[in-house]
Amino acid sequence: xxxxxxxxxxxxxxxxxxxxxxxxxxxxxxxxxxxxxxxxxxxxxxxxxxxxxxxxxxxxxxxxxxxxxxxxxxxxxxxxxxxxxxxxxxxxxxxxxxxxxxxxxxxxxxxxxxxxxxxxxxxxxxxxxxxxxxxxxxxxxxxxxxxxxxxxxxxxxxxxxxxxxxxxxxxxxxxxxxxxxxxxxxxxxxxxxxxxxxxxxxxxxxxxxxxxxxxxxxxxxxxxxxxxxxxxxxxxxxxxxxxxxxxxxxxxxxxxxxxxxxxxxxxxxxxxxxxxxxxxxxxxxxxxxxxxxxxxxxxxxxxxxxxxxxxxxxxxxxxxxxxxxxxxxxxxxxxxxxxxxxxxxxxxxxxxxxxxxxxxxxxxxxxxxxxxxxxxxxxxxxxxxxxxxxxxxxxxxxxxxxxxxxxxxxxxxxx
Numbered sequence: 001x002x003x004x005x006x007x008x009x010x011x012x013x014x015x016x017x018x019x020x021x022x023x024x025x026x027x028x029x030x031x032x033x034x035x036x037x038x039x040x041x042x043x044x045x046x047x048x049x050x051x052x053x054x055x056x057x058x059x060x061x062x063x064x065x066x067x068x069x070x071x072x073x074x075x076x077x078x079x080x081x082x083x084x085x086x087x088x089x090x091x092x093x094x095x096x097x098x099x100x101x102x103x104x105x106x107x108x109x110x111x112x113x114x115x116x117x118x119x120x121x122x123x124x125x126x127x128x129x130x131x132x133x134x135x136x137x138x139x140x141x142x143x144x145x146x147x148x149x150x151x152x153x154x155x156x157x158x159x160x161x162x163x164x165x166x167x168x169x170x171x172x173x174x175x176x177x178x179x180x181x182x183x184x185x186x187x188x189x190x191x192x193x194x195x196x197x198x199x200x201x202x203x204x205x206x207x208x209x210x211x212x213x214x215x216x217x218x219x220x221x222x223x224x225x226x227x228x229x230x231x232x233x234x235x236x237x238x239x240x241x242x243x244x245x246x247x248x249x250x251x252x253x254x255x256x257x258x259x260x261x262x263x264x265x266x267x268x269x270x271x272x273x274x275x276x277x278x279x280x281x282x283x284x285x286x287x288x289x290x291x292x293x294x295x296x297x298x299x300x301x302x303x304x305x306x307x308x309x310x311x312x313x314x315x316x317x318x319x320x321x322x323x324x325x326x327x328x329x330x331x332x333x334x335x336x337x338x339x340x341x342x343x344x345x346x347x348x349x350x351x352x353x354x355x356x357x358x359x360x361x362x363x364x365x366x367x368x369x370x371x372x373x374x375x376x377x378x379x380x381x382x383x384x385x386x387x388x389x390x391x392x393x394x395x396x397x398x399x400x401x402x403x404x405x406x407x408x409x410x411x412x413x414x415x
Contacts, residue, residue, distance in 0.1 A: 019306055019309075020342070022306065023303055023306055023307075023342055023346065024342070024345060024346045024349060025346075026299040026302055026303060026346075027299065027303065027342070027343050027346030027347065027350065027386070027389055028346045028347075028349040028350040028353060029299070029350070030295065030296055030299045030350075030385075030389070031346065031347055031350030031351070031354070031382055031385055031386060031389075032350045032353045032354045032357065033295065034292060034295070034296070034381070034382065034385050035350065035351065035354040035378055035381065035382045035385075036354055036357055036358065036361075037292075038377075038378050038381040038382070039354070039358055039372050039374070039378050040372075041288075042375070042377055042378055043188060043190065043191075043370065043372060044190045044191070044262075045261075045262055045263045046375075046377060048191070049129060049130075049131060049185075050128040050129045050130040050131070050184075050187070050194050051128060051129075051191060051193055051194055052129045053127070053129070053223065054261065055227045056223055056224045056225075056226065056227055056229075056230070057127065057221065057222065057223055057224070057261075058221075058222045058224070058230060058233055058234070058259040058260055058261060059193060059219060059220060059221050059222065059259070059260065059261070059262060059265070060077060060082065060086060060219060060220040060222075060237075060257055060258075060259060060260075061076075061192070061219055061260070061262060061265040062074055062075060062076065062077075062257065062265060062269065062274055063075070063076070063077040063078075063081065063255055063256065063257040063274075064255070064256040064257065064274040064275065065215070065252040065254070065255050065256075066252065066253065066254040066255075066256070067250075067251060067252050067253050067254075073215060073252070074274045075215070075217070076099075076100050076216060076217040076218055076219055077216060077218050077219065077220070077257065078213055078214060078215050078216035078218065079097070079210050079211055079213065079216045079218045080211065080212065080213075080216075080247065081244065081255065082097050082218055082219075082220045083097065083211075085237075085240045085241070085243075085244055086220045086222070086237065086240075087220070088240075089222070089233065089236050089237060089240065090236065091224070091229055091232045091233045091236050092222040092223060092224060092225075092229075092233055093223050093224060093225045094123050094126055094127050094222070094223040095123065095220060095221070095222050095223075096120065096121055096123035096124040096126075096127050096220065096221040096222075096223075097120075097121050097202065097218055097219075097220050097221075098118060098119065098120035098121065098124050098202070098218065098219055098220075098221065099118055099119040099120070099202070099217055099218055099219075100118070100217045100218075100219065101116040101117065101118045101195060101196045102116065102117055102118075102217075103115070103116055103117075104116075104117045104173055104174035104198075105173075105174065105175075106156075106159075106160075106171065106172065106173045106174075107172060108159055108160055113159060115156060115173060115197040115198055116189075116195065116196050116197045116198070117173060117174055117196060117197065117198045117199075117200065118195075118196035118198070118199050118200075119199075119200055119201065119202045119204070119205060120143075120199055120200075120201070120202060121140065121143045121201070121202055122137070122138065122139045122140030122141070122142065122143045122144075122201075123140065123221075124137075124199070124221065125137030125138070125139075125151075126223075127221050127223045128193070128194055128221075130151075130184045130185075130194075131184060131185055132182050132183065132184055133154060133157075133183045133184060133185065134157075134165060134166055134167045134182060134183040135151075135166075135167035135180070135181050135182035135183060136181065136182050137151055137181070137182055138150075138151060138181050138182070138199075138200075138201060142181075142201050143201040143202055143203050144203070145203075146201065146203040146204055147201065147204075148176065148177060148178045148179060148200070148201075148204055149178060149179050149180075149181045149200070149201065150171065150173070150178035150179070150180055150181065150198050150199065150200045151180075151181060151182040151183070151184060151198070151199040151200075152166065152171065152180055152182075152183055152184075152197065152198050152199075153183070153184055153185065153186045153187065153196070153197050153198075153369075154183060154184070154185055154186050155186050155197065155369070156171070156197045156198060157180075157183045166180045166183050167180055167181060167182065167183065168180065171198070173198050173200075174206075175206075176200075176204065176206070178198070178200055178204075186369035186371075187369060188367060188368065188369045188370040188371070189367060189368040189369060189370070190367065190370070192262060193219070193221060193262070195369075212247070214246075214247055214248060214251050214252065222259055233259050234258065234259045234260070237257075237258070237259045238258075238277060241255060241256075241257070256274060256275065256276060256277060257277065258277035258279075260279070261281075263281055263284070264279055264280070264281045266284065267279075267280040267281045267282075267283060267284035267285075268280045270283075270284060271283045271284065292385075296385065296388065296389065296392075299389075300388075300389055300392050300393045301393075303339075303343075303389065303393035304392075304393045304396055304397060307335075307339060307393060307394060307397040308396075308397045308400060318331060331398070332395075332398040332399065333398075335394060335397060335398040336390070336391065336394045336395060336398050338394070339390050339391075339393060339394030339397075339398075340387065340390035340391065340394060341390075342390070343386045343387070343389040343390035343393070344386055344387075344390065346386065346389070347382060347383065347385070347386030347389075350382065350386075351374075351379070351382055354374070354378075354382070355374055358372035358373070358374065359372070
């Protein structure tokens with residue numbers, strides 16, 4: 001029966017080519033926008049190298065420090081807080097502290113270049129799964145002994161060494177000289193945790209004042225042994241916050257933060273304004289879904305109108321089939337299959353167009369080091385949206401058709 005439905009559907013689509021083109025264009029355009037938006041979100045929050053252990057990884061991205069609710073600061077955390085109260089948590093298997101990336105100057109043949117530099121500890125390389133094109137990471141011993149070593153990305157290696165091997169050679173960055181120990185692929189700028197051009201040990205900072213500063217620009221990365229340990233880590237951190245002792249209680253007396261994913265951190269910043277440690281990820285997810293549904297609603301309604309017109313044109317066919325015993329459910333199934341086939345064809349065109357746009361966006365270099373690719377998650381998002389189109393825009397016209405009386409249909413009367 002399904003085979004017959006598909007044959008009929010193809011005949012119907014070819015019968016009114018203009019209607020078919022309009023329908024396919026609407027479905028394809030909508031899916032292109034949705035898949036490109038999904039690709040951007042997936043590349044920001046999804047499990048992509050080197051951040052592949054997202055099911056076991058949490059971070060501390062922002063802290064809110066308050067003084068009797070009259071003065072507050074929201075931003076990255078001070079080093080003393082992460083070192084005393086986060087690094088000492090018992091539940092995580094590994095904890096890494098690292099700085100936010102900072103733009104620094106580098107000179108190559110007397111020409112100034114801007115690079116992003118990030119200072120990390122040795123655990124950073126054990127939690128993230130970097131692919132090393134040359135050499136390897138620096139170690140905890142390098143960080144402890146303040147060795148001036150560096151891991152650089154491919155672009156920096158090309159900038160300094162023009163395709164020659166980089167490991168063992170020296171670069172001058174931010175007024176300091178580092179020996180290159182490893183080269184990794186370029187990481188897109190929106191991967192907040194892993195992005196940088198140059199990674200060097202924390203202890204090579206020009207001053208050790210960061211150890212005592214009341215504020216700072218540090219973040220933490222926590223790796224759980226199993227995904228089931230994530231709630232325990234979150235709970236243990238909140239317990240630890242209750243016993244925080246500030247270096248100067250007259251500056252700040254309360255700290256609010258949470259161990260969370262980057263998506264949860266963004267949601268808390270949007271909806272909670274960092275005033276508490278609740279999880280607002282559901283709010284952000286609901287907002288994104290609502291925006292997606294609203295965006296799809298208008299083309300879906302247009303598709304419904306086109307389908308109603310197309311189905312009512314076939315009133316005589318419907319009347320004959322009903323007169324010969326075809327049930328309403330049989331006809332409903334046929335029209336839904338026709339519509340799903342139409343939207344899947346539109347989805348295929350949309351998928352190809354989205355692939356083209358993502359490649360063009362990658363080649364444009366608008367987002368530093370971004371390399372957009374289709375993956376199974378984006379494909380599933382697009383397939384789900386196509387099925388939504390097919391079912392949402394096909395069920396109502398099919399239900400409307402099922403109300404046609406055979407006699408009225410044969411007389412050419414509509415509802």
